[in-house]
Amino acid sequence: MKTLLADGPSAQYPAEMEQFGRLAGQWATKITYHPADGSPSRTISGEWEFGYALEGRAVLDVWRWPGREDLPATGRTPDQECGLCVRIWDPRLQLWRFTFHGTARGDLLHMYARRIGDEIVMERAAGGDLVRWTFGAITADTFHWRNERSSDGGRTWRLDQEVHARRRAAD
Amino acid sequence: MAAAVELIAAPWNLGQAPPAPGREPEAWRGPQALLSAGLEERLCPARTVELDRPPYDFDPQPATRIRNGVPLREHTLRLGEAVRSALAAARFPVVLGGDRSILLGSLLGARRAGRCGLVHLTAHEDVRVSGSSLAAADAMALSLATGHGELLLSHWPEVGTLVSSDEVLQNSDAARLERLGPDRVWLHLDLDVLAANDPAQLTGLIGTGRVVGLDIAVPHPDGVDAARAVDLLTSALSPLASQEAHA
Numbered sequence: 001m002k003t004l005l006a007d008g009p010s011a012q013y014p015a016e017m018e019q020f021g022r023l024a025g026q027w028a029t030k031i032t033y034h035p036a037d038g039s040p041s042r043t044i045s046g047e048w049e050f051g052y053a054l055e056g057r058a059v060l061d062v063w064r065w066p067g068r069e070d071l072p073a074t075g076r077t078p079d080q081e082c083g084l085c086v087r088i089w090d091p092r093l094q095l096w097r098f099t100f101h102g103t104a105r106g107d108l109l110h111m112y113a114r115r116i117g118d119e120i121v122m123e124r125a126a127g128g129d130l131v132r133w134t135f136g137a138i139t140a141d142t143f144h145w146r147n148e149r150s151s152d153g154g155r156t157w158r159l160d161q162e163v164h165a166r167r168r169a170a171d
Numbered sequence: 172m173a174a175a176v177e178l179i180a181a182p183w184n185l186g187q188a189p190p191a192p193g194r195e196p197e198a199w200r201g202p203q204a205l206l207s208a209g210l211e212e213r214l215c216p217a218r219t220v221e222l223d224r225p226p227y228d229f230d231p232q233p234a235t236r237i238r239n240g241v242p243l244r245e246h247t248l249r250l251g252e253a254v255r256s257a258l259a260a261a262r263f264p265v266v267l268g269g270d271r272s273i274l275l276g277s278l279l280g281a282r283r284a285g286r287c288g289l290v291h292l293t294a295h296e297d298v299r300v301s302g303s304s305l306a307a308a309d310a311m312a313l314s315l316a317t318g319h320g321e322l323l324l325s326h327w328p329e330v331g332t333l334v335s336s337d338e339v340l341q342n343s344d345a346a347r348l349e350r351l352g353p354d355r356v357w358l359h360l361d362l363d364v365l366a367a368n369d370p371a372q373l374t375g376l377i378g379t380g381r382v383v384g385l386d387i388a389v390p391h392p393d394g395v396d397a398a399r400a401v402d403l404l405t406s407a408l409s410p411l412a413s414q415e416a417h418a
Contacts, residue, residue, distance in 0.1 A: 092245050094328045110233035112323055116331070123322045124234035130321065153320060 010056035016089045019115050020059040020096070023050040023135070023143070027165040031065055034159050045070045048165060054088075061085045063100075079104050087113065098122055130154050141167040176408065177262040178211060178219040179253050183246060185225055185239035186272030186309035187390065195227045198309075201362075201389025202267040205404075208397035210267075213405040217262055220253050222246070231305055238305045240323050247276040247324070254280020258383060265408070266386035271295075272308040274359045275324060277386040278316055278333040281357045287383065288338035288353035289316070290376060292360040294367070309390060313339070345375030358385035362395050365403050373407035 009017035029046040045067030053060045063083045064076070076082060083102040090097050096113035111133065113122040122133040130150045137144040147161035180202035187196035202221070211219055225242045232241050250266065254277055257264035266277045271293070281287040291313060308315060308324060315325045317339065318332030327333060340352050348356065358376060365373065365387065376382055387404070389395060 092248070093241065094248060095244075095323075112234060114322065114326065114328075116322075116326065121322065125236040125321060128236075155319075 004053055005060075006052040006054065006056040008052055008056055012057070013089050013091060016096075017052075017056065017059070019120055020050065020087055020113075021052060022138070023061070024052060024059075025050060026168050026170055027143075028067060028168045029065075029166075030164045032162050032164075034161065036158065036160065046163070048163075053086075057088065059087045061087075081105075083107070096122075132157070175261070175263045176214050176216040177257040177260070177264050178206075178214065178216045179250070179257065179264055179266045180206065180219065180221040181246075181250050181266055181269040181273045181276065181386075182222070182224040183269045183273070184227060185243045185246065186270040186307055186312065188238060188305070188307045188309075189229060193229065196270070197393055198268065198270040198388075198390050199224050199227075201269050201392045204389060204392040204395065204397045205267050205387075205401060208401045210401045210404065213401055214265070214408065216265070217260075218257075220257075222249060222253060235321055235323050236304075236306050237321055237324060238307050240308070240321065243272060243275075243308055244323055247272070247279060248328075250276025251279030251283065251327075254384060255283045256280075258284040263408075264384035265404075266384070268386060268388040268390075270309040270390050271312045271359075271361065271388040272315075273386050273388055274312040274316055275308075275333065277359065277384065278357055279327050279330065281355075281383055282327075282330040282333055284383075285355060286353070287334065288340065288356040289334045290340045290343050290348060290352070290356050290358045290382070292342055292358070292364045292372075293388075294361065294364050343376075344372050345379050348376060348379055348381060352381060354381055355383055356381050358382045360385065360387055362387055362389045362400055363391075365400060370403045370406050373403070374409070377407055 009021050027048040029048050030043055031046045032041055032043045034041045044065055046065035047067050048061060048063055050059060050061040063081065063085060065081055081102055081104040083100055086099045087096045098111040098113050100107060100109040109124060111122040111124040113120055120135040124131050132148050134146050135143055143165050145163040146159055148157040148159050150157045182199040182202050184196040184198040187198055190196055225246045228239050250273065254264045266273055278289060311320060314320055316333040317336045318325050338353055340348060
């Protein structure tokens with residue numbers, strides 16, 4: 001499957017490709033869930049790997065938990081996630097089209113993403129709610145990601161999940 | 172006079188709900204209704220740009236609860252570019268709708284040419300998205316323009332939010348615009364408001380010299396008196412004509 005991945009971005013839309021492309025590489029993650037019912041937050045480990053694909057026209061990532069340090073000796077269990085995200089810049093819409101394909105629960109999500117200030121904000125409508133996944137505080141070696149939900153059309157947001165990511169050396 | 176005007180036809184109905192199951196809304200006929208009634212001959216515009224009629228999708232689209240949200244974004248960007256080009260050529264763009272969602276592309280084009288407020292003349296209350304059913308951009312164009320609702324239609328390249336709420340003047344006249352308004356504004360009006368109001372209101376607004384362009388929504392073209400609308404529009408744009416003639 002050598003045609004799937006790419007070494008770098010396409011020459012088309014270089015500034016846009018860089019928005020997600022700067023995340024290329026491997027990241028160790030701490031994933032924290034904040035239950036809506038007020039029960040205590042819980043944190044697990046994970047791994048996140050980003051890279052260019054499709055002749056540099058797309059940025060993919062693989063989202064996995066738990067991280068290698070917490071992986072069972074028998075390997076990842078069926079309910080532990082190993083999912084694929086696909087991001088393709090759409091010049092007609094001037095934003096990213098995004099899909100997440102989860103293997104643990106069969107999730108398939110569509111979102112739209114764009115840079116707002118120093119952050120990359122992804123959004124989808126989910127029933128009567130809005131859901132945003134935001135990449136922020138991005139440095140060469142760290143970033144913070146948050147998953148928020150609004151039930152009032154975007155006036156207020158509730159933090160459901162967040163990730164602290166730290167770059168790790170490539171395997 | 173008319174050398175300064177550029178007509179931009181935006182024949183779309185993407186922001187409206189079907190009037191009956193499987194029946195497409197009629198707003199896309201709006202520009203042709205005005206052109207057939209002689210608007211082009213009366214204004215003698217420097218140019219008339221006719222944008223494509225986008226296909227109407229009855230079905231929900233991925234990740235958005237706004238009806239036709241994806242093509243609306245695409246065609247709003249196109250309309251924005253047409254308006255920006257007209258302004259860059261020192262023309263006065265007059266955008267012919269189409270449903271009320273033409274406000275978004277019109278403002279986008281004006282904002283790309285600099286900071287711009289909005290005078291919003293409508294008899295309809297703007298609504299925000301609520302519930303889980305498909306929402307119509309026609310009914311919430313002002314909310315989207317002021318940055319409320321889905322980012323798909325409320326956040327735009329280069330400019331972000333199209334206009335802040337405190338730079339929107341609802342149903343204002345020239346005196347209020349000169350007292351409260353920004354120096355540079357876009358004018359949005361519904362055809363039914365144009366037909367019902369004193370034409371002097373529009374003439375006065377244009378005469379302030381602060382209006383850089385206007386869009387006129389024609390959400391229900393079958394019910395309008397297009398000839399009267401053309402009379403009113405031509406009359407309203409005459410102050411612009413005299414200013415341009417002496418420039």
